[in-house]
Amino acid sequence: MNNIAIGSKAGSKSSGNNNVVMGNNAGTQHFGENSVVIGNNANNFSGKTAVDGTKMGGDTQARARHVVAIGDGAMTWGEYSIAIGRGAKTESIKYDVEDRGSLYRTAESAIALGMNSTANGYRSIAQGVDAKAERDHSIAIGSNAQVLVKPSATRLAGEGNVAIGRNALIGNNVGRGSTAIGYNAKVLGVGSIQMAVGAESVSTGSLTSAVGMRAQAHGDTTSVFGNHAQVAGGFDNAAIGVSAFTGSSFNQAAIGVGTIAKNRGTVAIGSGSMSFGKNSTVIGATGGVYRARVGQALEGKITKITDQNFSIVGGDGNTAIGNANLIGDTSHDNLVLGNQVKIGADSASVTRSSTELKASNKKVEYYDCTAIYEGKKSVNRAIAIGQGVKVAADDAIAQGTSASAMGDSAIAIGTGAQSKEVAENGIAFGTRALTNAADAIAVGTLSKSSGESAVTIGKKLIL
Structure with missing residues (x-):
């Protein structure tokens, strides 16, 4: 069988060829070949049952073939998987399929690096203390970085999610293709293809991007770029700065x-x-x-x-x-x-x-x-053009520094031009021109028209 076993009960009740097992109780009931197991209780499958996801296709054993498990209590269920660190695991995960009941997906080709790190998904990677990568093709890098899946899901959740940074999180309802990068960065909700990049950034919709410290993108098809920037919800929104x-x-x-x-x-x-x-x-x-x-x-x-x-x-x-x-x-x-x-x-x-x-x-x-x-x-x-312009009625127009049109449909054009509130339809045209009655017209610098329907044209003329 070409196996090497060093340690108390190392490799006991095991089968397979070309295995290296070192450590007390290491490789117990290990069914597989071409594997390396180092550490006390590493790949100790004693007492494990189907609920651990260690069996596929009825009673066919599928434990730890072509694997590397290094560290006290390190475990590898998936074929071609690697678990390095105390309590590190490439562990199968339970999910529910309609009309088929509970099934188990083995963590084939998964990698778990770090104390208590866990890689559950197919070709998933978990690196860091307490890191978790529960979905297929997922990556979790950093202390307590997590890509989670909902255990009661009716199918396997979306794949291809990435969480990088301390406490970075992809929530258990999130769909596929999402990314959280940064301390406490979070992608939550039920949407797919989300991005949260920056310390404490959050994304909760679909097709959303939140980039910046404490940036938040909620809703769908929303984009946020900037520290503390936020889209509160809705869709097709952007906050930049x-x-x-x-x-x-x-x-x-x-x-x-x-x-x-x-x-x-x-x-x-x-x-x-x-x-x-x-x-x-x-x-x-x-x-x-x-x-x-x-x-x-x-x-x-x-x-x-x-x-x-x-x-x-x-x-x-x-x-x-x-x-x-x-x-x-x-x-x-x-x-x-x-x-x-x-x-x-x-x-x-x-x-x-x-x-x-x-x-x-x-x-x-x-x-x-x-x-x-x-x-x-x-x-x-109303239309107001200039510095300190005033308009105070419907359809009024004022243009020029400090010009004012206060009556309905009034017009005041010129620096300091005024059409008073009583001057409905009044027109004051010129520097400091003034109308003070309905339908009055004053044209010219300092001209003034105070009678109803009166017309004054010329500099400093008063009517």
Whole structure:
């Protein structure tokens, strides 16, 4: 038989050829050949039964052929498998098949390296103390890194998953082709082809990517890139930048430090830009200490930020391009091109709150962002272009630094041009031109028209 056995009861009640067994009780009831077993109780199959997955095809023995088991208590059930380390195992795993009952998949060609490491899947690799690779073609590298499978699954779970890093985890309900890399990185939920890369990053959907420290990608077909960045759910969403955030709707994009896009079809581009209305777009940038402040807020270090230095846009169909602009949540289809413009609200603040998501028997804390508006008034289809421009009524147009159009369908064009609230359909055109009555028109620098339907044309003319 060409076997070598060294140690008390080493190789007892065993069969097979060309085996090397060293250690007390090593290789007991070992059925196989061309194997190396070293360590006390290594490959000690005494008392093992079919529930250990050691039998296939009725009573046919299938234990430890062409294997290497090194370390006290190291065990190899799968053919061509390797277990190195105290308590390391390449161990078969039970699963359920409809109409066939319980079956066992042997860990053929599996590798377990490290104390108490376990490789269960076909051609799986577990490396590190307490590492587990329970699925076919799975890889778990790092202390307590785990690729898990649900024991009560009706079929073998998806293959080709990778967990690298201390406590990195692929949850037991996750499908195929997912990757978790980094300390405490987690892929959870029931989806497939997910990625979580970075310390404490989390992915819970399908076709999701979370890259960055504490980055979180929830929902389906979502992408997150940046430390503390998050997609709260939904589908077809992207958050790119430190603390960038999108809500749980769809077709949302937040690009830049501290950006927020929270409603369907929303876009926020530039640090500190925040869009809360459906199909609304905010583009701008907030720098220096203010940018740092919004990052701190969304990371939980502070809980509230205001419109004083950040663009906050509510309402549907609004577009704001510039810095520190505000549109209230009851105002719709407005256009702002400029800085420090307010439409439909006197002020606004954004608060951050935490909540929990349960996936794969794990609880994940993530956050939500809510905008609160003060002094609201509904203003729709208005256009504001310039620094500090004011529009306060439907269909109003104001263009120029500090220009204001306060009445319905009023127009004010020019630096400091004004069409007052009572000047419905009024037109003020020119530097500091003024209309103060319905249907009035004032054209020219410092011209003024205060009578209903009055027309003033010329510099400093008053009517």
